[in-house]
Amino acid sequence: MVYEALYTKWGRYHGSRCTCGQDWVQAHALPAGFRVVREGNGFVALVGPGLTVGVDEDHLTVAALWAAVTGEASGKTWPERVRIVER
Structure with missing residues (x-):
């Protein structure tokens, strides 16, 4: 599962x-084990640990990315909508 993170949104959380x-991807996401699979148009597509914890068919949780980028534990199950992309 790939999470497409909006650079400006996550940049604000980080800042x-x-x-x-530093850039939140280089400084925090990559060292936490996330991997960039695509970049461009203001988005970065990430795969990595914790993005599918508690996932259902409609949502994924970004609590692990939140913790890596902000340095704060996320006590909430913060969901993002899942979008199916045909390959």
């Missing part, structure tokens, strides 16, 4: 919680 001054 308001971290003072590293």
Whole structure:
């Protein structure tokens, strides 16, 4: 399952919680074990640990990415809609 993260949205989350001054993907997502599978048009497509924890057919949770990018544990099951893309 691939999560397409909006760069500006996640950049805001990162910038308001971290003072590293680096790109959130390079500084936090990659070291946490996420992998970039596609980039462009303001989005980065990620795969990695925790993106499918508790997943159902309609939602996935981004709590693991939240923890990696912000340094804060996510006590909530924050869902994102799943979009099916035919290959």
